[in-house]
Amino acid sequence: MPWAPGWYVACRSDELRAAPLGRVVAGVPVVLLRDEAGVHALEDRCPHRGMPLSAGRMTGGELECAYHGWRFGGSGACRAIPGLVGDAQRLERAATPHSACESDGFAWVHVGDEASPRAQPFALPVVEGAQGRVDLEAVVEAEIEDALENILDVPHTGFLHRGLFRSGAGRNEVDVEVRRDATSCEAEFHGEPRPEGLLGRLLAPRGGVVRHVDRFVLPCVAQVEYALGEDTRLVVTHLLTPIERGRTMMRHAISFRTRVPAALMRPAIHVLGRWLLAQDVRALARVTRNDALFGGVQRHVSTKIDILGPHLRALIRSAAAGMPPPPSATWRVRLMT
């Protein structure tokens, strides 16, 4: 598996209602279902003839296959085989279960070594005094690590998002402190003036100095925090789910606190967020197609201002291979923004 083991978002809680729901998470088709005990996930395949269980229906708290009516409980146990004289329940007739749970408005599925699903999914941060949360989502034709690097990459904002976010003029020299441990890496930017683009002007019309942290947490989280004085905070948590090779679902939870009324901020974040997102989705898809044209091999040349990308790639690669992570470290980088 090219992906790090751990918890990934399978769907939004509000997508999973009475009917079973089929999703592909890290190459594995799963059916999500909800019964009185909560959320469950099974391999999306009836062990009988291979029908997707997500084509079936919930009846009496059990999932009934649409083809021959075999019934399964949330744990995958086979509860009934219509037409069969005698007991249905046998081990080989069970649907394969996956660990699943629900938190922060999402249903999560654990991918990888099912024997010991580590702890809990990533918890969304609580922003004190937040005015609200805006959620966006998009499917991108890209590998998860390319999408994660893109989210946490400062230099591209001046070009791909020219005018919208940063100017690309590169007039300010900024000090960056970088930390990497066994499961995460982060970059803290010191002394960056408020970005000149549309979004910066909106959040902080009178300028100022931004405190800014970019963070990656295994297996799938990218987090960006902006703070300006005491009033203004913007925390964007990006929860990414690889669907299959070259295809990733991105979910973005944006919490904000500003001086601007929420009734204005909310639509502004919606519009600008979608705009930024569309630019990234288009660029990442171009990179993915190009990697395929060049034989499917990524040959990257990085410089020291590719601050987090190479490290989050190394963390994912070692976790996916079951190897020990690279050693923890801290260092400093200078960057013009």
Place this chain on the structure above:
Amino acid sequence: MPWAPGWYVACRSDELRAAPLGRVVAGVPVVLLRDEAGVHALEDRCPHRGMPLSAGRMTGGELECAYHGWRFGGSGACRAIPGLVGDAQRLERAATPHSACESDGFAWVHVGDEASPRAQPFALPVVEGAQGRVDLEAVVEAEIEDALENILDVPHTGFLHRGLFRSGAGRNEVDVEVRRDATSCEAEFHGEPRPEGLLGRLLAPRGGVVRHVDRFVLPCVAQVEYALGEDTRLVVTHLLTPIERGRTMMRHAISFRTRVPAALMRPAIHVLGRWLLAQDVRALARVTRNDALFGGVQRHVSTKIDILGPHLRALIRSAAAGMPPPPSATWRVRLMT
């Protein structure tokens, strides 16, 4: 080849008129043509530059290639090469022939060991006093053995065709006698009350007990016979043709004799037949897509009420591999319908 050798339907007789007709049968593109001697089949490829011969035309009882005008007889012999000074006919210039014949309104092609095409194609049964025959056809995205099992499988009718065919309630215990020999297997159902669905009510409004036989005959025939008293008979012969992996052409010849006037039965069978067929086509396509998602390997868990499926699969598999068939046998199964 994943398919059993033998005769397969290539097209309906009424599709093959003056023009040559290209069809893919068991992965082999063939061109069908009709001359004074009858129906012929050639590999659909001009030996000269690989043009499909089905793009050509019949002229003077010969098939003329659309690209350079090479001409072939029904046996594949090259009869003319325009522009060439001298005789055209040479062995290496011949188009490869396939055994072909015509019966019961279909043109058949023999697939597999051409040296000894066994006997004749399957002959459609004659239903005494039949009121008529309805023909249906559909392409299904499925392997031929999945489609054959689906046709001969009783338990799915209560779920996939709920209400239309059987109810799925499973109130009646039915005795089934199963027989398997070297080239076929069949199941005879004893004491089944007339099914409760729409189709059963139509055929036998006053109920009764059904005599019912399901039968598979190598390489491609599934047959279903229903009888109710002396008046009512329904014999459906399904002739399946694998096109390529995961794609099968199904042709259904439905002969019937009922108390209901033919003028009513015919449209009713048409409408209900198409309805049933559409449900099966959709379900089989889902299974095929799901098998592909799960790595292209079918892992089935069968129970004893999967009466014919595992046996027809074994018959096809051993015939395709040129192995001896599984030994003949008879046994009994109990099934709730």
Place this chain on the structure above:
Amino acid sequence: MPWAPGWYVACRSDELRAAPLGRVVAGVPVVLLRDEAGVHALEDRCPHRGMPLSAGRMTGGELECAYHGWRFGGSGACRAIPGLVGDAQRLERAATPHSACESDGFAWVHVGDEASPRAQPFALPVVEGAQGRVDLEAVVEAEIEDALENILDVPHTGFLHRGLFRSGAGRNEVDVEVRRDATSCEAEFHGEPRPEGLLGRLLAPRGGVVRHVDRFVLPCVAQVEYALGEDTRLVVTHLLTPIERGRTMMRHAISFRTRVPAALMRPAIHVLGRWLLAQDVRALARVTRNDALFGGVQRHVSTKIDILGPHLRALIRSAAAGMPPPPSATWRVRLMT
């Protein structure tokens, strides 16, 4: 590489303006750009994160990547990395260059051994007293050698282009002199009466005897010359560019001198040329699809009237493999037209 090394047309000169232009030539994505020094070609991939450079823009005579703003000169050297403190230029940050040049209204790229791009691209012939030149182009789903053989093949004209070009009747016996050397092969037709089709009648309403030469020149040129008396000449130079396996760009430069006014000839050549071209494109696509259906292997049976095809295939195959060409030779063939 299945293609012979050498110069191939990448685009028309008038397609390459201020913006960089992405094209795939012989499986290699290249970006073409024009600066004060002329035309340049680079691998269409930013060495940083794999973005196609053709998505970028020209600024200050340099190509700026759309993703992070890296800048490259026409030689591929990296000139700037926005955000980076210090010098950008390092060898591993350069984009890979390809030899490129401009002539006869086309931008050419050299494919294969970059160490020694041989000499110059093929020069279009000058037709003395030409009334004009008509350019046509089309993408064909075919291998380059199939398209080249088709262009230089006389016998197909009577069938695929029946009526339009030759009649297919085969009444005239024509003597053909064939020559092959290390980089080209050609066929000279003696004593062919003016073809009976629409095009022949248009060019030479009063008939006569045609001088006619068909020629292939490595790696990608097919040339057809017709002369009728002193007045009428038609020289068609076909410049073919393999895009990828099974897909070829064809460019046709048609120079003509006739008794008919240019104002009539030009639209007539346009219309008839497109018509002929569409027939060839359709036929070649059918052959390509059929080759794929038959396992991707071309098994051709040739006769002596397949005059140039087998020889141009041998020239391409040996050049692509870096083997010595077949020995030079001359011979004669008789052909009925």
